Amino acid sequence: MTQTENKSVAQDTPLVPMEKIVSLCKRRGFVYPNSEIYGGVAGIYDFGPLGVELRNNIRRYWWWSMVQTQDNVVGIEGAIITHPRVWEASGHVENFVDRLVDCKNCKRRFRLDHLPPENAERRKCPVCGGELTEPRTFNLLMETYLGVVEGDKMKTYLRGEACQNIYLDYENVLKSWPLYWLCRERSQSCRQWMPSHSCQPRTVWYSISKACLA
Numbered sequence: 001m002t003q004t005e006n007k008s009v010a011q012d013t014p015l016v017p018m019e020k021i022v023s024l025c026k027r028r029g030f031v032y033p034n035s036e037i038y039g040g041v042a043g044i045y046d047f048g049p050l051g052v053e054l055r056n057n058i059r060r061y062w063w064w065s066m067v068q069t070q071d072n073v074v075g076i077e078g079a080i081i082t083h084p085r086v087w088e089a090s091g092h093v094e095n096f097v098d099r100l101v102d103c104k105n106c107k108r109r110f111r112l113d114h115l116p117p118e119n120a121e122r123r124k125c126p127v128c129g130g131e132l133t134e135p136r137t138f139n140l141l142m143e144t145y146l147g148v149v150e151g152d153k154m155k156t157y158l159r160g161e162a163c164q165n166i167y168l169d170y171e172n173v174l175k176s177w178p179l180y181w182l183c184r185e186r187s188q189s190c191r192q193w194m195p196s197h198s199c200q201p202r203t204v205w206y207s208i209s210k211a212c213l214a
């Protein structure tokens with residue numbers, strides 16, 4: 001088949017709607033909408049019997065190929081919560097933010113830095129031409145609190161990056177494994193996903209808000 005014919009076949013193939021793919025994955029036991037009997041939580045899914053096996057296989061293979069078969073690599077798995085000063089020192093508290101605007105007419109939400117310059121300047125919706133609200137700052141870190149006594153709780157964040165604990169544990173790893181060259185980490189990170197974010201769960205349904213990263 002020539003390149004032209006290939007292109008033509010690709011163009012003629014209708015795109016499968018995401019709803020159909022999600023529905024098939026649910027029937028086959030790969031993913032289920034989270035809390036579905038209570039109406040579900042938009043964009044959040046649980047892994048079903050086959051989905052969790054698939055994820056575990058990928059994790060196992062990654063760990064085997066990246067850590068266990070390498071003489072100079074050790075692995076760690078960091079906790080999901082770290083001291084809040086970690087995120088202040090890394091600049092996430094101050095800079096890990098999106099500036100968002102809403103259209104008063106069609107109710108769509110946009111990241112200010114994704115709008116065409118003339119729309120951002122005139123506060124004009126790029127879809128319907130409606131008026132946009134003042135920009136509001138939205139931090140992508142997910143807040144949580146440590147402690148049980150009200151008024152005495154410490155605000156902290158679920159980790160926004162998977163790699164942070166490699167730096168935090170660097171000295172400990174070096175002391176306990178002095179011959180290692182490289183440290184890999186497998187763990188989870190949490191971010192609040194926003195419309196127009198590069199990887200928001202409503203469009204990337206297989207991404208759970210608590211993404212497993214390495």
Ligand SMILES: [Zn+2]
Binds near residue numbers: 125130
């Ligand atoms: Zn609009």
